Amino acid sequence: MKFERQRREGPIRGTRTSLWHHLLLWFHCTSTSLQLFILTAVTFGIVLPLVCHDLLHSYYFVHRWHLDHMSWEFLEQNLEEGQAAVQYFDSLRLLNSSLMVSANADEPSPKPWLVITIITVQRQLEYHYPMQVMSRFHQLLARCGKACHHHHLFLCNVDQNPQNHQDAQLLAKFFPTTVRYNEKESASSDGDSSSNIFEKEKQDYAYCLAKTLSTFDTKYVMLVEDDAVPEDDIFSVLHHLLLARFSESALGDALYFKLYHPEKLQRYVNPEPMRILEWIGLGMFLGTFLSLLYAWVLGHPVIRRPIFLFFMLYSMALTELFGRHYLLELRRLTPALYNVVPVTECCTPAMVYSAASAHRILGYFSELHCRLGFAKDTALYSILREKGEWAYVVEPNLVKHVGLHSTLRRKNSEPKLL
Structure with missing residues (x-):
């Protein structure tokens, strides 16, 4: 029975591993612009709406539902x-x-x-x-x-x-x-x-x-x-x-x-200048970390300035839309x-x-x-x-x-x- 279960599950697991491997390989082969576009679309179009729809102080909070x-x-x-x-x-x-x-x-x-x-x-x-x-x-x-x-x-x-x-x-x-x-x-x-x-x-x-x-x-x-x-x-x-x-x-x-x-x-998009400075500083910190992670995953030897700038703006948008209140x-x-x-x-x-x-x-x-x-x-x-x-x-x-x-x-x- 154990052998039969392993025999049945083996191809399925192998298929899942192969599918994930092919996705990573395809992602590696795409252009940098397309990679960053996909990351942005998935983050702000799928992940954040799913995670934040019931967070009261997030931009994604769905009033009519909650x-x-x-x-x-x-x-x-x-x-x-x-x-x-x-x-x-x-x-x-x-x-x-x-x-x-x-x-x-x-x-x-x-x-x-x-x-x-x-x-x-x-x-x-x-x-x-x-x-x-x-x-x-x-x-x-x-x-x-x-x-x-x-x-x-x-x-x-x-x-x-x-x-x-x-x-x-x-x-x-x-x-x-x-x-x-x-x-x-x-x-x-x-x-x-x-x-x-x-x-x-x-x-x-x-x-x-x-x-x-x-x-x-x-x-x-x-x-x-x-x-x-x-x-x-x-x-x-x-x-x-x-x-x-x-x-x-x-x-x-x-x-x-x-x-x-x-x-x-308490959001960053408010008329308090000190809050804007905090937002930029947080974006630079997270942008540096994400740029290093991106370079490591794709095997890039150095971080290019446009990549850092993208991840800085990406981080600023992510923290604002998620909700500054939760970071505080x-x-x-x-x-x-x-x-x-x-x-x-x-x-x-x-x-x-x-x-x-x-x-x-x-x-x-x-x-x-x-x-x-x-x-x-x-x-x-x-x-x-x-x-x-x-x-x-x-x-x-x-x-x-x-x-x-x-x-x-x-x-x-x-x-x-x-």
Whole structure:
């Protein structure tokens, strides 16, 4: 039986080997131009579409096949994580009631190195966004141990009806909390800020920053919106950046560090000059490697300049179409690999300020009026040009933006990941 099976399979295997050999031989005999054309067609017409059709941040992502399903799965997972956060604080309350603290944010506090202030307003209750964020920070601080001994959590409730913000009311039993609006103020709030939600957001942000500075004598402030869940390595990366890479001066004298930029805006084809330089450098590195591999496979003694140029452009196109976001994820191997580049404009889910730069921000904000098309993230970016300041963004992101339901743009009854 064994002999018969070998006898039957032998010709088939031999045929496959012969076919592969003939293909290689034919490829060797074709012109260089045809070889490179075939490689390009196979890579960008067959391989990448097959590999990347379900990668959310790739150019080859097929929206009509995957977006609705992936968005639904994301929301379902978000619901589960919200319930897990509720259970987490229930277990803390039952196991150790001594963890509960007074809600009076004006009580004296020991000098911390970093205060993490969560800015919260009431939104979709079933997702428990602020509880997700606070529970995750609480877990990471406990895991961090002595290295995070001088890190404090602080909750800033800026809802105009704070007594109705159930999650904030519960969290106030565990963490120092400040409330911007009381019942009288919420009933007769300033007309401009109540009608202009962009100006209100800026004023709320400034209030939380100022309240943090007045309550804690801290060196750094991290302002986090209540739908930005921290990544596992956030504290190890921050410690490396602030204590090692930028140890000579706070934040390297920058106005702020941004810890999140939307993945869909992280591509190379974007108006950030430093990103273009990174793209060219990566193309040259991969182009050199692929040129050497090509020369070795075909037995060429030297690499010709046109071949190198082709593989450089080929690599640049490959990395852009595959998705820069996925290349950035490789930097999570160690904090030393994280990238710090000149800041980009959009979005402020998580920002780090030194005490000195926070005071400068408050002064600048008092001179600015936000409106549609000029929200607080745009205002922050405009300060850099007008005041001669500079700022940085950390790559990859140190928080995950889990809130598909925006408090500013409320027309997303069916939220999508993109």
